[in-house]
Amino acid sequence: MPKPFIKSILALTTFAVATAVSYRFFDTIDITGITMLYLLVVVFNAYFLGFFFSLATAISAFIAINFLFIAPQYTLHIASPHSWVALISFMMVSVVISSLLKRLQAETNKALNAKRRVQFSKELIEHIATSTNINELLNTSSRLIQQFFNKPTAIAQIQSDLSYLITHHHQLTAQPDKEALEWVAETGKVIGPHTDNWPDSHCWIIPFDRLPSKAPVMVIGDIDASSPDELLGDLKGHADQIYAVYQRLIHLEQSRQAELIAQEESIQNALLASISHDMRTPLTAILGAATSLSTQGKLLSTEEHQRLLGSIASEARHLSTSTENILALVQLESAQSMHIALDWQSPEEIIGTLLARYRERDNTKAIATDIKTFSLIKANATLLSQALANLMDNALVAHQGKEPIMVCVKESNQTISVSVKDRGTGFSREFSANDIKKFSQRDKNSKGFGLGLAIVQAIAHKHKARLTIENREGGGSKVALIFPAESLMQASD
Numbered sequence: 001m002p003k004p005f006i007k008s009i010l011a012l013t014t015f016a017v018a019t020a021v022s023y024r025f026f027d028t029i030d031i032t033g034i035t036m037l038y039l040l041v042v043v044f045n046a047y048f049l050g051f052f053f054s055l056a057t058a059i060s061a062f063i064a065i066n067f068l069f070i071a072p073q074y075t076l077h078i079a080s081p082h083s084w085v086a087l088i089s090f091m092m093v094s095v096v097i098s099s100l101l102k103r104l105q106a107e108t109n110k111a112l113n114a115k116r117r118v119q120f121s122k123e124l125i126e127h128i129a130t131s132t133n134i135n136e137l138l139n140t141s142s143r144l145i146q147q148f149f150n151k152p153t154a155i156a157q158i159q160s161d162l163s164y165l166i167t168h169h170h171q172l173t174a175q176p177d178k179e180a181l182e183w184v185a186e187t188g189k190v191i192g193p194h195t196d197n198w199p200d201s202h203c204w205i206i207p208f209d210r211l212p213s214k215a216p217v218m219v220i221g222d223i224d225a226s227s228p229d230e231l232l233g234d235l236k237g238h239a240d241q242i243y244a245v246y247q248r249l250i251h252l253e254q255s256r257q258a259e260l261i262a263q264e265e266s267i268q269n270a271l272l273a274s275i276s277h278d279m280r281t282p283l284t285a286i287l288g289a290a291t292s293l294s295t296q297g298k299l300l301s302t303e304e305h306q307r308l309l310g311s312i313a314s315e316a317r318h319l320s321t322s323t324e325n326i327l328a329l330v331q332l333e334s335a336q337s338m339h340i341a342l343d344w345q346s347p348e349e350i351i352g353t354l355l356a357r358y359r360e361r362d363n364t365k366a367i368a369t370d371i372k373t374f375s376l377i378k379a380n381a382t383l384l385s386q387a388l389a390n391l392m393d394n395a396l397v398a399h400q401g402k403e404p405i406m407v408c409v410k411e412s413n414q415t416i417s418v419s420v421k422d423r424g425t426g427f428s429r430e431f432s433a434n435d436i437k438k439f440s441q442r443d444k445n446s447k448g449f450g451l452g453l454a455i456v457q458a459i460a461h462k463h464k465a466r467l468t469i470e471n472r473e474g475g476g477s478k479v480a481l482i483f484p485a486e487s488l489m490q491a492s493d
Contacts, residue, residue: 007050011049014041014057017041018037018038018061031065031086034065034069038057038065038090039090039093042054042057042058042061043097046101047101047105050102051099055098057094058090058091059091061090061094062091062094066083070083070086070087121237121238124144124145124238124241124242125241127140127141127144128141128241128245129245131245133249134249137242138157138167138216138246142155142168142169142170142218143170145218145220145235146171147170149234149235151220151221151222152169152170152171152173152222153169153172153219154166154168154169154172154218155167155168155169155217156218156219157216158216164181164182164185164217171221172219172221173221174221176203176205180198181219184205184206184207185213185215187212188209188210188211188212188213189207190204190205190236192204192223192232193223193224193225193227194227194229194232201223202221202222203221203223204218204223205218206220206232206236206239208239208240208242208243208246215243282316283319285311285312285315286311286312286315289308289309289311289312340380342378342463343378343379344376344378344489345377345378345379345384346374347418348371348374350381350384350385351369351371351407351409351418354385354388354389354392355367365396365399365405366405367392367404367405367407368405368406368407369408369409370407370408370410371408372408372410372411373409373416375411375416375489376488376489377416377418377489378463378483378486378489379483379487380462383459383463384418384459386455387455387459387481388407388418390453391420391479394420394453394479395421395422395424395479397424398422398425398477399422399423399476400424400425405421405423406419406421407420407421415484415488416482416487417480417481417483418480418483419478419479419480420479421472421476421477422476422477423474423476424475424477425476426477427471429471431469453479456479460481464484464487465481465484465487467479467482468480468482
């Protein structure tokens with residue numbers, strides 16, 4: 001049912017009730033009481049129904065009072081001046097009250113709308129201030145503006161080909177012209193009704209930046225000449241709020257990029273410094289042994305020949321291992337967000353292959369295994385082998401005594417751990433996996449670039465595993481990779 005029809009029924013009902021009550025109790029209440037009752041109805045209709053219905057009620061009451069209650073009754077003739085004064089006074093008071101209430105309601109609505117706009121502005125700031133990236137900012141702001149103003153809202157961003165494209169929209173059906181979007185960004189001016197630019201347009205295109213730039217622009221649909229001018233002012237203000245956060249995120253991203261570049265440069269400098277320092281010793285040893293063999297080969301005994309050749313092979317092997325570690329770490333860090341291929345692997349097979357290679361290379365130090373589970377691990381076989389190889393290399397360097405180095409596999413609490421135990425000097429009490437740094441050596445007097453544990457830790461992160469480091473009773477250390485339950489498959493019987 002239309003709203004004006006309901007208001008008409010309500011206005012007619014209140015007038016009829018006042019007339020019936022006045023006519024029923026005419027002998028009890030005088031003309032003054034009747035006039036006040038009608039005036040109350042006029043005020044009621046003015047407040048709840050509006051000025052038009054209030055005015056109609058006042059005119060109807062003027063006629064009813066004259067026809068029913070002022071002598072001569074049941075005619076529209078007014079006999080005495082006193083009656084004229086009463087009726088005219090009633091009419092004037094009714095019109096004045098209706099006008100005042102209309103103005104009061106307008107001011108009240110204006111104040112309420114202003115309060116709502118302030119509250120929305122505060123809500124918008126609170127929501128967009130927590131945005132951590134530009135896409136989240138633009139999506140949240142366009143959604144909130146659409147919900148509050150009930151207008152289709154969209155935000156266009158510049159693309160790689162320097163054209164603008166709608167990237168975040170809510171209920172926007174008609175796409176604005178791309179040339180219009182680019183013109184707004186290049187001029188910093190608004191397009192649409194109540195402006196000098198395309199006033200016949202059915203949308204507002206509002207730039208974030210008032211100066212020519214490549215910043216995003218906001219599109220508000222379902223706009224025509226009847227849309228209030230203050231709405232455009234509010235939207236401009238909200239565009240300024242969004243742009244302030246947008247600039248902050250841009251500057252934050254630039255700072256992050258600058259920090260990453262500085263960090264990469266620092267790593268490169270450290271890498272170059274480490275390579276120049278740590279490669280000098282093995283290269284010097286290789287050069288010295290090779291020079292001795294070439295210049296004094298005939299004077300050297302067979303044992304000295306073998307010692308010098310062994311030194312060259314050992315130092316060359318060390319350089320090869322160190323170079324592989326450097327390349328491996330660079331590859332792991334440069335592909336932090338890349339997915340690695342995982343499959344179900346047998347720790348026993350990986351350890352067996354690895355130990356066979358070590359025993360062929362050097363059998364002077366005993367290596368034993370303690371495998372108490374035959375469950376499978378979801379892992380990348382190449383990376384897991386590399387991690388264990390680095391732990392083995394560290395253990396071989398640090399190990400002392402006749403007790404063998406232990407490679408253990410153990411399952412407990414729905415996790416599986418693969419560990420390497422040695423009887424070396426161990427780590428300091430305060431040291432933990434969180435303290436691992438690239439180019440930081442466990443033993444300052446040992447050879448190497450200090451990349452072994454850093455590579456193991458990077459591989460652990462790739463597998464969502466934990467790297468733990470602890471000292472053993474009686475000396476030495478235990479370094480373990482602990483894989484979570486989702487990386488574990490029980491062996492079938």
